[in-house]
Amino acid sequence: MKKMVLDCENCYAEFVNRLNDLRDVIQEGKSHGMDDRIRAEIVKSFEKAHDAALETIAAYFRNQGKPAFSGSRDATVEAFHADLIDDGQGWLDMIICRIKYNPLYPGDYLGSLTENIVKKYIHFLEGFERVMEKNLDT
Numbered sequence: 379m380k381k382m383v384l385d386c387e388n389c390y391a392e393f394v395n396r397l398n399d400l401r402d403v404i405q406e407g408k409s410h411g412m413d414d415r416i417r418a419e420i421v422k423s424f425e426k427a428h429d430a431a432l433e434t435i436a437a438y439f440r441n442q443g444k445p446a447f448s449g450s451r452d453a454t455v456e457a458f459h460a461d462l463i464d465d466g467q468g469w470l471d472m473i474i475c476r477i478k479y480n481p482l483y484p485g486d487y488l489g490s491l492t493e494n495i496v497k498k499y500i501h502f503l504e505g506f507e508r509v510m511e512k513n514l515d516t
Contacts, residue, residue: 386437390510393430397503400427404496417492421479424495428472431506435462438513462509468502475499 400423407416432450435457440446447453450473458466475494479487 386434386441387514389430389434389437390514393427393434393510394507396423396427396430397507399423400495400500400503404500407496412492414488417488420492420495421488424491424499425476427503428476428499431503434506434510438462438510457506462513463502463506464509465502465505468498472499472502 400420403416403419403423407420410416432453435453436447439453439456439460444456447456451470454463454469454473455466457463458469463469472494475487475491479491
């Protein structure tokens with residue numbers, strides 16, 4: 379069954395919900411300690427928020443009549459060129475970090491990924507939230 383294509387406003391609303399979930403779990407970790415359960419929840423919430431951001435980017439460009447992207451890297455580069463994100467390299471680093479976290483690859487990236495999410499990636503997502511809010515006048 380093909381996934382229904384959401385319009386940009388709906389995608390953005392979903393992104394904001396996912397970002398708020400991420401903020402909540404980060405705050406829980408800061409308040410109660412960063413054990414492995416909290417770290418795993420942070421990563422899961424981050425992945426959902428990042429995926430929702432990428433879907434919002436795709437919907438935004440779809441509304442402008444641009445063709446679909448071949449992947450998250452292409453969407454990220456195009457979003458940087460369109461000033462939807464302000465740190466293209468940081469966003470590309472998020473993608474790479476997510477790939478490294480994949481359980482199919484060896485290595486324990488849970489701690490480093492969680493640290494990057496809390497210290498850097500949340501700010502990239504929040505910056506995207508501010509830009510899209512202005513662009514959509516929501």
